[in-house]
Amino acid sequence: MKTKLVFAMALLSVCILTACSREVHLYPIQGPLALQTPQPIFAAKVTGAFASGKITATLANGEVFAGPWKMILVRDRMKSTALGAKGQFSLAPEWDTVYGQGFYTANVLGTPLFVQAVLTGNQGTVLHVEAYRQEHGSDTNPHSMALPDIRGVAKDSKGNIFKLAL
Numbered sequence: 001m002k003t004k005l006v007f008a009m010a011l012l013s014v015c016i017l018t019a020c021s022r023e024v025h026l027y028p029i030q031g032p033l034a035l036q037t038p039q040p041i042f043a044a045k046v047t048g049a050f051a052s053g054k055i056t057a058t059l060a061n062g063e064v065f066a067g068p069w070k071m072i073l074v075r076d077r078m079k080s081t082a083l084g085a086k087g088q089f090s091l092a093p094e095w096d097t098v099y100g101q102g103f104y105t106a107n108v109l110g111t112p113l114f115v116q117a118v119l120t121g122n123q124g125t126v127l128h129v130e131a132y133r134q135e136h137g138s139d140t141n142p143h144s145m146a147l148p149d150i151r152g153v154a155k156d157s158k159g160n161i162f163k164l165a166l
Contacts, residue, residue, distance in 0.1 A: 021047040024152070024164050026057065029098050031160035033060060042162075055117050055129065059156070065127050069117035074110055089118070091130045094153045098163045108132050126157040131164060 026042040028034040044057035044065075051071035058064050095104035108114065113133035120126050131152030152164030 021045050024166055026162040026164055029161050029163050033160045063121040063123045063125055065119040065121045067119040069115045071115050074112050089128050091153050091155055094155050094161050097161055098153050127154055129154040
């Protein structure tokens with residue numbers, strides 16, 4: 001019963017978080033864009049509901065990215081990892097670059113609320129995006145007003161690593 005309640009609350013949280021649009025900022029952490037002074041900050045917009053939606057962003061030189069994001073179930077991520085599936089991507093090293101050594105294993109791996117996207121910009125740059133929602137004890141409390149702890153990273157094909165912040 002508790003598992004069903006946690007799952008229902010998680011689904012409700014995702015729905016509430018994504019039913020309307022949310023602005024996200026991308027901060028260059030490593031790569032050519034991180035070396036610029038002042039460092040640029042890029043805006044993105046996330047829309048959708050439940051297990052999928054859309055991301056739009058404008059990055060360096062006005063390059064526009066737009067495409068779908070989707071929730072990746074834990075069992076599918078674990079299965080892909082175990083099988084060494086081709087075509088899957090993981091930003092595990094980038095999570096550790098942005099948030100500190102061991103962060104991916106300690107916080108992201110195995111989390112049920114995890115999304116991915118692969119976006120191609122109108123100038124040919126490819127942007128990989130991952131985000132997750134940290135679960136808290138307040139998730140099962142219907143009266144909790146705690147803000148969701150959503151974190152993310154992105155990496156483009158030009159060697160830039162970004163921190164995503166809501």
